Amino acid sequence: MDAKVEKSGCPVMHGAITESGTSVMDWWPNALNLDILSQHDTKTNPMGKDFDYREEVKTLDFDALKRDMHALMTDSQEWWPADWGHYGGLMIRMAWHAAGSYRLFDGRGGGGTGNQRFAPLNSWPDNGNLDKARRLLWPIKKKYGNKVSWADLIILAGNIAYESMGLKTFGFGFGREDIWAPEKDVYWGSEKEWLAESVLRYANEEDPETLEEPLGAVHMGLIYVNPQGRDNKPDPMKSARDVRVTFARMAMNDEETAALTAGGHTVGKAHGNGLESNLGPAPEAAPIDEQGFGWINHETRGVGRDAVTSGLEGAWTSEPTKFDMGYFDMLLDHDWELKKSPAGAWQWQPVAIDEKDMPVDVEDPSIRTMPIMTDADMAMKMDPTYREIMERFRADPEYFKDTFARAWFKLTHRDMGPKARYIGPDVPEEDLIWQDPIPAGPTGYDVEAVKSKIAASGLSISEMVSTAWDSARTYRGSDMRGGANGARIRLAPQKDWEGNEPERLSKVLGVLEPIAQEAGASIADVIVLAGNVGVEQAAKAAGFDIKVPFSPGRGDATDEMTEVSSFEALQPFADGYRNWANTSYDVSPEEIMLDRTQLMGLTGPEMTVLIGGMRAMGTNHSGTKHGVFTDREGALTTDFFVNLTDMAYKWVPTEDGIYEIRDRKTGDVKWTATSVDLVFGSNSILRAYAEVYAQDDNKEKFVKDFVAAWTKVMNADRFDLA
Structure with a gap:
């Protein structure tokens, strides 16, 4: 007879929503954590999929809001009285600390998302009592509702405070969209206590330049x-x-x-x-x-x-x-x-x-x-x-x-991206170099004629796809910088970056620039078009006749429009999509790939399909063959996934960190791979995605999904298309 099982304890999952829970990462801390790719899921957003804040804010009564904000500054409340009867100092500190968390290295932080409402920022020691400032703003947020985001309101409060105390501000742009859950993608430091000793984030305490990247503050919090x-x-x-x-x-x-x-x-x-x-x-x-x-x-x-x-x-x-x-x-x-x-x-x-x-x-x-x-x-x-x-x-x-x-305007708008994203009557007319200005590009040229010339140019699929990818991959949704628009890949500093293979880049640009000039198209458009031509050729080689969507209108930036020093921060030190890493950072190539994926705004499935497709097309940096699990290189096939999941092979690590893919029967080396390749077979979530594309019935789905993800990357910085 079975022993009687006594029921005891609480019948719900302990710690399901707290840090005391026993999560997968608690049990297996060395597992690859893909949470960074699923943050800000639509399920956390109470506004619904049809809500468009950037359209809603255009209907705001800007003057009425500013009048109410001015009145707030001197409306002292008993529960938190204003110093000298004026909340200006408190509101400025709130806006400053929201915007001031921005860092150039990865574009994360800043006031562009209203993240100060959530942990850890809402409880940082340095943000003490800013909860009071946000609560003072609540009646105004309640009144104007969906027409103004918390992110805009927090920064605007600082602007109005300065105006109220006598400063003529440089301007203001609305358009910051709120997030609805804490950010999982921002590394604020490894310390486990607030205001821990600075030695924990400096390689050499006497040299401030050795402050751990991408951090900007001297202490946690x-x-x-x-x-x-x-x-x-x-x-x-x-x-x-x-x-x-x-x-x-x-x-x-x-x-x-x-x-x-x-x-x-x-x-x-x-x-x-x-x-x-x-x-x-x-x-x-x-x-x-x-x-x-x-x-x-x-x-x-x-x-x-x-x-x-x-x-x-x-x-x-x-x-x-x-x-x-x-x-x-x-x-x-x-x-x-x-x-x-x-x-x-x-x-x-x-x-x-x-x-x-x-x-x-x-x-x-x-x-x-x-x-x-x-x-x-x-x-x-x-x-x-x-x-x-x-x-x-x-x-x-x-x-x-x-x-x-001007510096205050830069501080509070740096993470908003180009001026084209600013909304409202107080947007300054002046173009500022830190806004990465790009002139409007031509749209009236014959796109199909340009594609025909590119196809006949003699450029390989790998050369065309790699150049377009390198041009677009710099985009980061954290501060809306980078991307293919502007064609800054042909300017300093990008033209000399190791990750862009300067010799190959120079060759490709030498072919594409005359085509652009003759057609009256921008070089930026032609670079993207070349990538599209390469993808279409690869799809055709795999048996699928597909057209990659394209929208003309990208412009070409100049050296005078480019702040070289700040663009250095966009330089990739690794790119899992092109199977390349050149880094001394103590992070795995897989983690770097996830970080880049999140910055580009891609999902786990989109990352997976792009990796598989780019391996099949042979776009690896320097032409290496790691991860090119196919005998049909250049064709947009599912071979990467089919062979990755095929148990006819075994995976053998080598001393130099590369893996050999060996035939189980003969022991012969069929292919080689990096950890970035094999993680799509070892990580349970990524393997689930990979298996979808390894199925016999999903070859066409793979091509369509690749094209959709590719187009998303190419258009990520096309704010004029939104």
Whole structure:
């Protein structure tokens, strides 16, 4: 008789939606995690598939929204009173910290998605009490509803705050679409605790340039640098070096960095008039009755003059609700000494100051309080380069205001992509080089005639497909940069990138450029058309007569339109699609492939079909044969999948990291492969996709799916087609 099984415990999956769960990755941490490719699934979006925010926002009453935002700035609420009756400083910090998480290396972070609403950003130590700022915005979001996204509203709040305090801003563009779940694709560091020692992210602590890529902040949980100095050890010269590196990783030069520092601290204050130990947990860890609030002080009064956020306490200027030149006078005209705030944080205070130059208390104007500077502020005074810029700004207030307004606009719009994506009445007319401008391209030429000339040019399928792919693969949906539009593959720095095979690229461009010129087409269009011709020829060789969709109109950028230094960040150091890796990073080629796939906006199935098709067409970098599991190279067949899943073969690793595909009976080496190839047979999810295309009845499906995915890549940066 079977033993009686007692029922006990909770009848639901423990940890199913929390970190305490036992997930596949918990059990097998070395498995390839494909979650990055399925984030922001439509199932998480409450708006439905037919909702188009970029069309909805065009119907917004922009003037009414701005009037309401201006009114909000001075409508102080008892539950979170405004400093000096003005929320400007808080709103600017919210917008700044949303936009300031952007990093140039991979284009991730930034304020373009409203990601500050979700973990981990909503609970970062550096974002303390920004939950209050977003809650103050809720009545406006509620009123305007679907016509304005949280992402737009958060950034707009900073813009309106500056206008409310006297700055003429450079402009504003709407069009940021919200996400509805935390981002899984952003690597913020490997540390397991907030504000961990900086040694964990520097190869050499004395060299700020060795900060781990793609990170920009000196500690886990900070936007930029520690206001007390790295590791809470004040050292203005060291902070200057940290500031320079972290702002450069947002594509800011020294002048923009100095302007942003001065303009950011011209208004508002730091909060540290109390004990940090009295604060409750951050929003993600707070009890349910806090309803999304974090850092609540239930021990003592924790609002107004008694609020604690960064731990530093004080304003930077005499009149913190006015955008003026007071920051320069305060910083440059006083000697400063280190002191501790009431919360115990290091800050700099004037050695001597007239009472009339001190800011008043945020609640009682009869009380004067001591101004402060952070270690990063002192860097602006003590570093010779920054000091020279600060003196220049002070001597020319209008130049400073214009420089800051432009830098603020860049900070808050950098991750939106080209200006063509901006919406609204306040979009500046001026084209800025960091927007990667591209002129409109011609559309009236004879596309079929151009294709015929390309087909007769003598270029191989591999040459045509590889060149088009290399031109388009730079696109990244994180900040909408790169892509085939503009044909920047023919310009510095891209023409010299190892991944683009400069010798082969030069040969192909030498053939395609005369064809474009004769036809009156852009080179950008002709490069893509050549890739399409190659795909069509490969499909025909496999027995399928198919036409790859094409939309003319790409333009050709010039050297003058190209910011070479920022485009260096788009250089691939590996490309699984072309079976190439040249990297010293401690990540597997498969993980790099997933990262690139996510940046291009592709799904797991799309990645799979593209890999199989490109292997079959022989598009590997430098013509290597790894993964070319076919005797019909150049034909768009399913052979990659058929032979990958064929148990007639076994897979033998070699000492150089390459795998030999051997016939089980004879032991003969049939093919070779990389780990990027074999992962499509070893990973259970990818194998499921691969098996679909290995089936006898899916040859035509494979070709159609490949063409659809290929077209998606070629058109990823065609915002004019949306």
